[in-house]
Amino acid sequence: MLGVFICQCGTNISATVDTGAVAAAAAGMRGVAHAESIQYTCSDPGQAAIGAAVREKRLDRIVIAACSPRMHEATFRRALERAGLNPYMMEMVNIREQCSWIHADTGEATMKAVDLVRKAVARIRAHVPLQGGKTAAVRRALVIGGGIAGIRAALDISAAGIPVTLVEKSPSIGGNMARLDKTFPTLDCSSCILTPLMVEIKQHDHIELMTNAEVDDVRGLVGDFQIDIRRRSTCVDEEKCTGCMICQEKCPAPAPDDFNAGLCQSKAISVAFPQAVPLVASLRKQYCRRFNGGKCRLCQKLCPAGAVDYGQEDEVVSRSFGAVVAATGYGHYDWTGSYPTFGKGLYPDVITSAQYERLLSASGPTGGLIRRPSDGAEPRQVAFVSCVGSRDESAGRPQCCSVGCMYTAKQAILTKEHIPDSQSYIFYIDMRAGGKNYEEFVRRAQTRYGAIFIRGRVGRIFPRRGKLVVMGTDTLAGDQVEIEADLVVLAAGLTAAPGAGELARKLNIACDETGFMAEEHPKLRPVEAAAAGVFLAGACQGPKDIPATVAQAGAAAAKVIGLLSRGELETSPMVSAVNPSRCAGCFKCRDVCPFGAIDKDRLADGLVTARVIESLCRGCGICNAACPPGAISLNGYTDKQLLAELVEVLR
Amino acid sequence: MPGKDVKIVGFLCNWCAYAGADMAGMARMEQPAGMRIIRVPCSGRVDPLLVLKAFQEGADGVLVSGCHPGDCHYGSGNYLARRRLELLGRMLPALGIEPERFHYTWVSASEGARWAEIVNTFTEAIKDVDEGS
Structure with a gap:
């Protein structure tokens, strides 16, 4: 007995799809004992209605036409379980992302929705109850990247007693945050927040730190990733070196x-x-x-410690991990190619905000004195240019860097603190100060520190009589402006970290079109990557400031702890299975299986057939398509199920 | 309305193309209503016989889409799919099916715009074939 539930999703679906008509059509389909349209099927009353119908009409399989299964398949499987059914006796029909949201004509959209429901009704008849297994999970997590995100995630995971390996590409942890002078909106010294955490990592009993190290190869899956980590040769014995310099x-x-x-x-x-x-x-x-x-x-x-060893070679360390956190941070946009009118990097006194940060920092090359690179003079007039390689379609970079407004305001404040008789000018498109206490901070830069904010883009920067002329538009005054500056600071955009794409490929996770690693869903699964057991922390997922990075790192750590705390994981029952009476023993399945999940099985009568090693099978179904006699099939995606769908959508 | 009478079966892998089609929906990118998507775990699951069966059942076009080369969730499924589907495409004229009615291509989870564009152009291409015949 079949139940069909058509979700209205508020008006997300019902505005374009006549859900009542779809329910009425479903009621007439073969095997359907119950069909109704519900305002929000995923809500508590919605799930309760499913449960009630299951009890009342003795339903044994459920079709839910709603959003994408990528969104709520897990939700509804749990709902079925609560209603006393096998969670895999459910089929979702995507009538939101792939129907109501992409069509304008109600008639067409409704017709399509009916087609899709009919396809699911046909398909679910071939469903059989499936049961997932259990597998042990390795109680160790890998954190990739030793910036503030990776540091925070490693500390939070290890606080739950789960050992962590922290891998950092460069010689030291600390990442981009270690390069900052002070942080907005509190003007805390960046080092004062960060360095104690860095030391904690080094001293922590449960954290294994590997610097100059990168992920070489990733095998296995959630609960048991086997990962090779390459420790690059630095010609220095880390145990012997005392850092005397x-x-x-x-x-x-x-x-x-x-x-x-x-x-x-x-x-x-x-x-x-x-x-x-x-x-x-x-x-x-x-x-x-x-x-x-x-x-x-x-x-x-x-070397007094005898630590230098020219013969040292790369070392590849293999470890097993239950979960992985990617925390590879961000890179800096190279503006010199796209902004020829800014001097292509040829004027020494046109620098990036990352460089300016080092000039402001007490640990920087000038000991915290602002000295312009060309002649070492102290600048009086400093011009800041926002959105260089951000929000600029002509540079092919439409995205907002999300931190430029704030750090530019901060740098203007710090400039005034360093040089009281200086004057800062900030060219901006809009001030984006959405965080807690951010707007107040920007206002302070204007009122107390006297920074002059000019709303408009800069067109050209060129040298004149030892100064740099910054020509731009003041769109509020409707006029051209020309500032003579001693130093120009460009707020260059943020990019994905170099090598992030390659790492994403190794981890089998997706990147978005801007190169940042993609989360599964911005609200439902914000720190989960496309591969189970891989989580994202910090700016590797998209530009973000330190508070957001730290919060996300904590969230990723919580997910890792949740995953590994029970010691075992549920495995998916959507794996391949062999029908030995059909198997001809050709082993084409073994040839195509990417996971070595096919073994030989000798039957009592001496025949050799294929057998699926379920713990290795990942459910891709490649074997299913390759099997000549149709002996091997993928649970949940059998030939019978796919053919039923096919026939129904073309009816 | 474009594509009103054109019915296309799309076999989309769960990890890339299907997610890309979802992405197009999230961005409210309007598309012809003739596409009927069948979700599969991997483009490597698509048996060429399924494609032929779709034509036999009266599909005006069949589209297979998975992850970009190198991005397969299972490592090599899309490469296997490519080999099978490339051969299948060459066989179609012998069966009396215009090759324009069959297309396989790669769409990532973030390429919503690309997916919408593919549905549009493929639908148009099939309509051209229909009008030409």
Whole structure:
């Protein structure tokens, strides 16, 4: 006996689809004992109505025409379970995302909805009750990325007694936040918040920290990922190095200073920054004289701890993890290609806000004194340009960086604090200050710190008599403006972190069109990635500020704890099964199976047939399509079910 | 209304194309109403015989869509699908089916606009074939 429920979804569906008519049509379909239209089927009264109909009419299978199954399939399976039915005796029909929302004509949309319901009614007749199994979950989590998101997630997961491995690509954890001077809207010193957490990571009994390390390969699935982590050779023994920096002082080979955003030079062997965790040196071979044909061995000779080892090689460490948190943060948009009228990066005093942050910082190359790069002079007039590579269709970057307005206001405040007789000008499109106490903060930049906000875009920046002329429009005054500045700071947009796409591919999760990793649903599953057991924390999912990053990291940690705390996981019963009486023993299924889930089975009469190893099967159904005699079929997507759908939609 | 009389069966993989079609819905991208989507776990699940069966049952067109090469949720399902479907496409004229009526393509979970565009152009292409014959 079949029950059909047509959801109105408020008016989301019923505005375009005549749900009453669909219910009436469903009532006449073969095997249907009950059909009704419900305002919100996913709500408590909606689920109760399903339960009531199941009891009253002795229904044994349910069709629900509502939103996408990607949204509420799990919800309704639970509803069936509560109603005393096997949760897999349910079929969802997508009449919202794939019907009411994409059609304007009620007649057409209703006709299509009826077609889709008929297809589900036909398909569900071939459903059989399925039972998921249980599998043990590895009680260890991998956190990828050691910025504030990864640090917070690692600490929160380990607080529940679950061991964590934290993998960081660069020589130190801390990420982008370690480069910031102060943070909005409280003007807390970034280091004062972050460095104690970095130390906690290093000292934590349950956290294994691997720096200079990257994920090489990912196998397995939720509960039991086998992951290879490559620890890159740094030519320094981490156990021996004391971080005394003698090697860095004496090293004759210059190398870019990544931590200081390229504002100054570092050395081929160096400690990333004075507060680095772990506080050890690492050698970058591409800049080292010894590795480029030279004879220099100064660092090895001078190291008092004997930590320098030129022969050190990459090491690949394999571990099992129950869950993974991706926390790879963000990268900086390279504006020089898309904004030729801003000087293509040729004017030394046109810098990015990330570089300016290092000029403001006491741990920066100027010791916290604002000195412009060209001549080391203290600037009096500082111009800030918002939205460089953000909200700019012509640069192919329509997205908002979500933090530019706030950090630009912050940098204007800090400029005034550093140089009391300075004047800041901020070119902006709109001020976006939506967070708690953000608007007040921006207002303070204007009133107390006297920053002049000019609403409009900048068209051109060019040098004139030792100054930089910033030409733009003031759209409020309806006029052209020209500011003569000593220093120009560009609020360059945020991009996905370099290498994030490659990592996403390894983890089998999706990225959106801007390159950031995609969550499953912005509200229902905001920290879940497309692969079960992989969670997202921080700016790897999209640009966000520190409070939002920390909150999301906590949410991802809670999900990991929830997943791994019970020690076992439910497995999906949507796996393949072999009908041995049909199997010809050709093993085409084994040839195509990506997971090695097909084994040989010798029957009592000596015949060899295929057998599915259910714990390895992931339910793709590739074997089903490859099997010549149709002996192997995927539960939930059998030939019978797909053919029934096909025939009905074309009726 | 475009596509009023054209009925298309679309086999969409759950992880990419089906999610992409959902994305198009979330962005309220209007599409011809003739598309009937059948959800499959992977484009590699699509047996070419299912495609032929759809034509036999009277489909005006059949579309198979899965994850972009390299992005398959199961690693290699879309590559297997590509091999099978490419061959199938070449066989269709021998069966008297215009090759324009069959299409396989890749759509990611975030490519809602791409999905809507595919439905539009495929529907138009089939209408052209119908009018030409």
